[in-house]
Amino acid sequence: MQPDGELRGDGVHVGGDARQRFYDSGGYGRPLGGNAISLTPLEAAHLLFRGDLGAVTVGGEALGFEAFFVHAAAAGDRFAVRFLVYSDLRDRGFYLSPTREGWPGHNRLAGTNADFIVYERGASPPDGDVAHRLRVVGERESIPAAEIDGTTLAIVDEESDLTYFETRTADPTGETDYGPPTDLPGVLLEDRVVVWDAPTDLYDRGFYGRPLSGRAATIDGALQLSLLEAAFLAERGALRLDETLALAGAAGDAERSDGVGTDGTGGGASGADEADDEGSDDAEGAADAIRRRGRAVEGDRFDRRLRVYADLRERAIVPKTGFKFGADFRTYLHVETVEDLPHSEHLVRVIEPDHAFVPRELSLDVRLAGGVRKRMVFALTDASSIDYRSVARITP
Template identity: 30%
Template sequence: MMQGVLSGGKVIVAGSEAESLVKGHGRKRGRLELEEAAGLLETDKIEIKDEEGKEMSPDEFLKRALAISPEFGLRYIVYNDLKERGYVVQPGGVDFWLYPRGVKPGEKPARYFIRILSESDTISLKELVELLILARNMRKAPIIAVVDEESDITYYEVKDAKFEKREARKEELKIKVKASLFGDRVVLWDADLADTLYRTYFYGNLTKEKRLLLSFLEAAFLMRKGMLEMEVAPQLSTLNSQPFERFIEYASAIETDFRAKYAVYADLMEKGQMVKTGFKFGSHFRVYKAMQLKHSLYLVHVLSEEHVFPLPELSRAVRLAHGVRKRMIFAFAVAEGIRYVDVGRMKL
């Protein structure tokens, strides 16, 4: 059996025994990280002594490891779980490198790096973006491992959202239709034009009287495209003299986050996506593939770049999207435009 000594926050295995370390352990020859040493100790593959030469039981070693590193508890829970699933795990990267099953480090590069969090932690959008930048630089994929209060682990993948290209848009309307405010939405009265916008372009909700009810977002986008003209109602007459900005100001007074939502809505529409409200799913938008409305692929929620997630909030959004077979995407404005981050549950 291997013999090791706990020293300086590592377990040192000296002499020829250093060569006999089980594959996947001891990235630096003869030096085991605390998680690696604990795993070997609890499976009776190593004996560990302290610097005074006293042999330590597994419980004694775990207590010493926690005193050395307060993060050891969470790290060891995740390390153990991944090892039990048959993966080769090495400390490094952000928290751990994760190799494919059966691969010896050095034979192939790690496929993922693991970021470990507790249920009580938070993570910001900026931190998610930093993980993506790091992953791209290291040519790895990031995984977030969240340990809940019952010590169960949920794994999340994080990636930049990729939208499939849709078929070419049908030719835009050549005429400008007139519409009116209708409370907190917009109504188009012309029955023929209403039917065309609804059935051909998938805008709004068509009533049985052939009136088209548009959301403020849809109306603003059609105005920007030159396809819709708003009648000047008393509510609008005292606002900006430019029709589009006047309408944006009015909508923003009713929906405080309207400008942020419109920026994302317009960006998705310009990218060729079909965008409808995601209210029933607790998100701002549901996004469909191409010119069909059979099943939406994504839920998109608009946030500020400074947003910080309590992890139960992130878990709730991702779980709901997963349950209805959609991807959960968080959208936010950056200097270059709109950025989309896709977070999903991962089965390891």
């Protein structure tokens, strides 16, 4: 015969041999005096579901699993989705402690937003090794980006399927040993910079830009740089803008901005009002001109992406566009030559620190990264700091 429980306040009291039967052997509840224990409603529902608890008395009425489940769910606190995750992990052989004051292991959750401590298989509360600090999230809830830091997310979709994501703080470092040359002359175009006579190793070893080449090409050494690459090089004194060619290009822009494009149609302005500034033999002036052009074509997002690009380069990591993967960057930790280029290891998406994910967005990013054998990294970026968060799908 199975023991019964009684709801007392916010816990379910179980007497008899409950301590040996449930706490010592299964990690359920918290000990009271003698052999009695107190269960959370979630734990009590799971024991009812398994048939290990006979009933729970609520207000003088003995409730079986169905009635008690409805009663507990009516009290809120995402009971239904938390029950699904709790049951799934119990079925996988894990002991769990709920995050409730006074329950085993509660003090090991300081600073997290977890719902459960999940112990390593074979370990039990309160002192066993921790496998996951687990946070349960429904498909329609939001997840602040700043909070995906060391917790495991258990996302419950509308059909009650579960997906688990491991999150952690990342500190990416690379081993690319390349210092660009100085005083490279470049020409600022609409949304990129061309270096007409770039040294070979700028691309081959530093993996900057993309050669302007083709079967019928009549020139050698021309390299197209993105605005991010050009701004980074200019900020470090490696790139200047050729004033003569830049002003000539700006004059052409001004002519088109008067209303006549090169095809005879109305032309859009492309920075003609900056013509006096965009040609500069000075690296600092070049960097400023390129940054202003970046903001003109991309808005404030350009500055955030530039901060992350520069930080990755300073970490000896080579960032390249992640456009094909729906990300800001793909990254290479160790580049010796482009001819012997390894696979990129990460996809990086730049977001603001107050960004909040919807689970579908997070799932899409992580699934795509995993599908191309990369790990998803989010760079939380504001004017003064960059924090990296790494996310990957796991099976507990």
